Amino acid sequence: MENETKVMSVRDAIILAMSEEMRRDENVFLMGEDVGIFGGDFGTSVGMLQEFGKERVRDTPISENAISGCAIGAAMTGLRPIVDVTFMDFIVYMMDNIVNQAAKTRYMFGGKGQVPVVFRCAAGSGVGAAAQHSQSLEAWFTHIPGLKVVAPGTPADVKGILKSAIRDNNTVIFLEYKAQFNMKGEVPLDPEFTIPLGKAELKREGKDVTVVTYGRMLERVLQAADQVREAEGVSVEVVDLRTLMPLDKEAILNSVKKTGRVLLVNDAHKTGGFIGEIAATIAESDAFDYLDGRILRLAAEDVPVPYNAKLEAAMLPSVERIKKYILKLVNKR
Amino acid sequence: MAKSKKSTAKQEIPKEKLLHMYKLMCDIRNFDEKVNYMVKRGQVPGMTHFSVGEEAANVGAIAALSKGDLITSNHRGHGQAIAMEIGLNEMMAEIMGKATGTCKGKGGSMHIADLDKGNLGANGIVGGGMGMAIGAALTQQMKKTGKIVMCCFGDGAVNEGTFHETMNMASVWKLPVIFYSINNFYGISTPISSVINVDYNYQRACAYGIPGHFIEDGNDLPAVYDKFVELVDYVRSGNGPVLVESLTYRWHGHSTSDPGKYRTKQEVDEWKKKDPIVKYKNYLIENNQATEEELDEIDRKSMEAIEESVKFAMESPEPTLESAFEDIFAD
Numbered sequence: 315m316e317n318e319t320k321v322m323s324v325r326d327a328i329i330l331a332m333s334e335e336m337r338r339d340e341n342v343f344l345m346g347e348d349v350g351i352f353g354g355d356f357g358t359s360v361g362m363l364q365e366f367g368k369e370r371v372r373d374t375p376i377s378e379n380a381i382s383g384c385a386i387g388a389a390m391t392g393l394r395p396i397v398d399v400t401f402m403d404f405i406v407y408m409m410d411n412i413v414n415q416a417a418k419t420r421y422m423f424g425g426k427g428q429v430p431v432v433f434r435c436a437a438g439s440g441v442g443a444a445a446q447h448s449q450s451l452e453a454w455f456t457h458i459p460g461l462k463v464v465a466p467g468t469p470a471d472v473k474g475i476l477k478s479a480i481r482d483n484n485t486v487i488f489l490e491y492k493a494q495f496n497m498k499g500e501v502p503l504d505p506e507f508t509i510p511l512g513k514a515e516l517k518r519e520g521k522d523v524t525v526v527t528y529g530r531m532l533e534r535v536l537q538a539a540d541q542v543r544e545a546e547g548v549s550v551e552v553v554d555l556r557t558l559m560p561l562d563k564e565a566i567l568n569s570v571k572k573t574g575r576v577l578l579v580n581d582a583h584k585t586g587g588f589i590g591e592i593a594a595t596i597a598e599s600d601a602f603d604y605l606d607g608r609i610l611r612l613a614a615e616d617v618p619v620p621y622n623a624k625l626e627a628a629m630l631p632s633v634e635r636i637k638k639y640i641l642k643l644v645n646k647r
Numbered sequence: 648m649a650k651s652k653k654s655t656a657k658q659e660i661p662k663e664k665l666l667h668m669y670k671l672m673c674d675i676r677n678f679d680e681k682v683n684y685m686v687k688r689g690q691v692p693g694m695t696h697f698s699v700g701e702e703a704a705n706v707g708a709i710a711a712l713s714k715g716d717l718i719t720s721n722h723r724g725h726g727q728a729i730a731m732e733i734g735l736n737e738m739m740a741e742i743m744g745k746a747t748g749t750c751k752g753k754g755g756s757m758h759i760a761d762l763d764k765g766n767l768g769a770n771g772i773v774g775g776g777m778g779m780a781i782g783a784a785l786t787q788q789m790k791k792t793g794k795i796v797m798c799c800f801g802d803g804a805v806n807e808g809t810f811h812e813t814m815n816m817a818s819v820w821k822l823p824v825i826f827y828s829i830n831n832f833y834g835i836s837t838p839i840s841s842v843i844n845v846d847y848n849y850q851r852a853c854a855y856g857i858p859g860h861f862i863e864d865g866n867d868l869p870a871v872y873d874k875f876v877e878l879v880d881y882v883r884s885g886n887g888p889v890l891v892e893s894l895t896y897r898w899h900g901h902s903t904s905d906p907g908k909y910r911t912k913q914e915v916d917e918w919k920k921k922d923p924i925v926k927y928k929n930y931l932i933e934n935n936q937a938t939e940e941e942l943d944e945i946d947r948k949s950m951e952a953i954e955e956s957v958k959f960a961m962e963s964p965e966p967t968l969e970s971a972f973e974d975i976f977a978d
Contacts, residue, residue, distance in 0.1 A: 343789075369789060375819065380812035383778010384785055390767060391717070391786035410809075414772050415779065422758040423768060424751035425974035460975050483977035 319470075319500040327469040327501050328358045328434070328490060331476040332396060334505045336366055339394065342480055343370040345381060346398030346434075355400045356436055356495050378407035385431045386416045386485075394430045396480060401447045402435035402489070409454075416485040417460030428483045432476070437465075438530045438581050439619045439626050440493025448492075448619035448626075450529070450582040455487045456559045456591065462511055463559040465489040467532030469499035471556055474509030482511060491530040491581075511557045514565035520551035523643050524569040526592055527579040528555040531631060535579055538636035548644055558588055566592060567601040574606040575643040579631055584613035610639050660872070665936050666945060668710050668868060672702040672924050673949035675726045678735065679899075681953050682725075682742060686903045692744045695756040698726030700866075700898035703923035704829050706730045707871025708797065708893075711879045717765040717783050718797045719776030723829075723897070724769030727799050728759045731766045739956035745963035752966040753974070773834075774800060774807035777826075781813045784822035784888075795823040795882050803834030805848045814890065818855040821887035825878055828892040829865070835901040836909035849892035858889045865893030866923035869930060895923070 322330070336342045343366075344359060350373040353360035363371040374381050378399075385395040399405050405412070416429045439448035455463045462484050466475040472490065479486040517532065518539050527535045532554050539550035553569050555562065570576050576596060578589035593609045596602060615629040679697040686695060698705060705726035709718065720727040728738060733749065741748025742756050750758055760768030767783060770776040780798030787794045804810060805828060817824050828848050832839055845851060852859025858881070862874050871893060878889050896918040900907045907915075931937040 375812075375816055377812035377816055379809045380778055380781065380816040383809065383813060384782040384816060387719075387767070387779035387782020388785045388789075389782070390762075390779065391783045393782075393786050393789065395782075410772055410775060411778050415770075415775060419768070420977055421974050422750060422754040423760045423762065424749065424753050426750075426760065426762050427767075428977035430977075462976075 318503045320503055321498055322469055322501050323496050323498050324469050324472050324490065325357055325495040327473040328476060329360060329362065330501070331473045332359070332480070333362060333365065335477055335480040336370060338505065341392060342394045342396065343372060344396045344398060345372040345374055345385060347374055347376055347400055349373060349398050354398055356492065358398065358434070358490070358495070378404050379411065382408035382411035382433070383415070386411055386429055389429045389431045390419065390427055394480065396432045396434060399433050399435045401443070402437040402451055403446050403449050405433065405435055405451065408433070412455070412461070412485065412487075413458050417458045421460060429485045430483045432479045432486045432488050434488045434490060436492045437489040438491045438493055439630065440491070440530075442621060442623060442626070443492070444621040445618035450489065450580070450614075452487065452489055452558055453582060453586055453588045456588055460485070461559065462486045462557070463489075464511060464557045465529035466556050467529050467554060469497065470501045471509060471515075471554075473501050474507055475511065475556060478508045478511050481508070486511070489529055494530055494533065497533065509556070512560040512562055513557065514553050514555045514562035516551060516565070516569070517554045518550060518552040520549035520573065522549045522573055523575040523577060523640050524551045524553060524573045525577045525579060525636070525640065526553045526555065526566055526569075526589070528558060530581045531579045534631065534633045534636055537633045538640060541633070542637050542640050546641065548640060550640060561595070563595055566596065567599050570596055570601040571604045574604050576605070577610045577612065577636070577639050577643060579612045579636060581614055581630060583616050584611060585616050587613050589613060607643055610643060612636060612639055662936055664710070665931060666941070668706050668872070669927060669931065669937075669942060670945050670949060671706045671710075671730050672868070672927060673946045674735065674952065675699070675702045675705065675729045676924055677946075677949050677953045678729060678739070678956070679725055681957060683899060683903070685957070691742060693755045694902055694904075695742060696723045696725070696902050697897065697899045698723055700918065700923070701726055701829060701831060701895045703868040703871055703927060704865040704893045704895040707868045708799075708827055708875045710872055711875035712795070712797060715765065715792070715794045716797065717767055717794065718799060719767045719780040719783070720759070720769040721773070721776060721800050721804065722757045722769060722771055723801060724759050725756070728761060728766055728769065731761060731764050733759070733761045733764065733766065735952055735956040736959040739953075740960040740963045743960040743963070744965070745960055746966040746970070747959070747963040751970060751974075753970070774804040774809040776800065777804070777809045777813040780824055781817045781822050784817065784824040785820065787823055788820070793883065795825065795879065797825045797827055799827050799829060801834070802828060802830040802832065802839040802848060804828075805851070806842055814855045814857070814888070817888040818857045821885065823882050823885070824888045825875075825882055826888060826890045828890065830892050830894050831897045832894075833901070833909065835905070838909075847892055849890055852890040855890070857887060860889060860891040862891065862893035865895035866921050866926055868923060868927040896921075
């Protein structure tokens with residue numbers, strides 16, 4: 315099994331990661347709305363009730379505050395809950411527990427106690443879910459010291475990072491993307507396969523332009539990178555952050571120094587978004603001196619996510635726009 | 648709903664325990680009065696909330712717990728921390744912001760915690776400990792430890808959404824948790840009667856299908872203790888949660904910055920006449936459990952311990968500046 319892989323969807327990678335960790339550690343359990351017989355609102359726990367029973371695949375009332383608080387209290391006393399937040403938008407009801415309790419408990423208590431909870435959040439648009447069911451809110455959490463935030467963009471990364479998040483002794487906000495639950499890829503089957511948090515990966519090596527991205531936008535960035543390489547001969551380096559907090563600054567800065575041009579892409583709103591932080595990180599580092607052009611950002615526009623699919627697509631970075639921005643950076647257009 | 652009678656301990660309590668509860672009440676009173684004294688002289692670096700007047704409501708409840716049981720506490724958590732047998736030196740040092748404090752000077756009065764002894768921490772967010780309490784109770788249930796959790800909160804917390812959500816979840820999952828509403832009549836300046844439309848909060852228990860209990864005189868230590876012995880037994884036996892409310896009064900302001908304009912001196916004086924420590928002292932003497940001299944000696948020793956804690960705190964080093972950047976993440 316050590317080097318075996320299997321093509322599977324993000325959804326199945328999530329189920330596999332959680333199931334492996336629950337077999338490995340009896341303290342790990344899943345809780346949330348509809349995780350049991352329903353198999354998760356996005357099918358991300360199908361079959362788990364049958365294997366682990368209703369104690370460990372625990373359906374909850376629709377009570378996000380109680381769910382999050384309960385997870386934190388359970389974590390402080392020895393369990394390792396995974397919370398299926400379902401739509402990330404609902405995390406708004408959990409904010410006190412995550413921001414004021416989970417993130418600060420260890421610090422406030424002088425280094426005593428730990429809160430190993432994973433909040434799995436179905437983020438982003440792409441399924442016609444409109445303004446209250448389509449947000450990517452990662453920047454709220456990267457702003458809070460004491461939280462880890464991850465947003466993997468391939469099935470293999472989803473598996474490896476989710477497993478590391480479950481084994482981590484801190485609270486981890488885990489973004490999974492509604493539009494990509496069916497996205498398929500090779501996934502290692504080794505139960506000991508994990509990907510360390512805080513390590514970016516170069517998904518493409520290149521010399522002309524760096525594109526830094528994460529999560530849902532990785533797929534589009536890779537398509538854009540491959541297309542401009544093919545059509546225009548532009549060599550794009552793609553830095554996939556995978557983890558936002560802790561941030562692999564070194565990977566970003568090294569790539570920017572190498573190419574001298576950088577585009578930042580995410581699917582969250584532009585203003586106050588996490589890629590603004592990356593822009594600042596580059597601007598205040600010595601990598602700034604290597605830049606041959608402006609730092610560009612491509613993000614979701616600053617409007618609520620509309621219902622109509624064409625309107626929704628219009629407010630999100632498309633492959634075409636990503637290509638256009640890459641070419642703008644190399645003065646090809 | 649059963650109401651408590653006046654100063655009638657139904658349990659046969661060993662003398663040692665009776666006197667220990669008296670000691671804890673003295674510790675709470677002396678500790679907080681000392682801190683208040685120092686606050687007024689500008690010797691305390693931050694915000695504090697006192698438990699003076701609420702000693703019986705805290706000690707009587709927590710004394711009914713067993714070793715290994717847990718509590719969550721609220722921002723008025725000094726009394727609960729002391730009732731959970733926290734080290735007074737370390738607690739005083741914490742309030743003084745010192746490196747030797749329970750939280751290395753990073754938490755202060757509002758975040759006193761003692762995880763080793765089962766105190767999951769005071770909490771600066773009203774109702775903030777309620778979710779934590781049901782989670783801690785879920786751990787006890789899933790790991791079958793036989794331990795229970797007491798979730799302490801003030802009357803101010805009962806209109807937070809978390810009250811409803813956690814009480815319901817605890818009820819449907821039959822979690823071993825006592826929801827304990829310590830009603831001191833005011834949320835800062837707001838009288839509880841102006842913000843709930845039932846006479847008492849415990850009456851809301853029926854909405855969750857759990858028993859509601861009322862301790863009319865939360866300043867009567869034996870009454871509080873008796874009720875909690877009953878409730879601890881009920882909850883530990885796997886019957887699910889209960890909601891219990893006791894009436895008491897804080898002698899001081901909400902915090903040290905509260906001028907107290909919302910209540911009359913007469914009202915405060917009336918409550919001071921119902922001093923829980925005096926009441927318990929009289930009870931012990933009347934029931935031949937202790938002499939006045941014995942009790943005064945306990946009080947004197949308590950004062951000594953508090954003075955010692957101040958000395959410890961004053962002589963303790965400030966935290967290193969590096970420590971501001973530590974303890975953010977667990978390994």
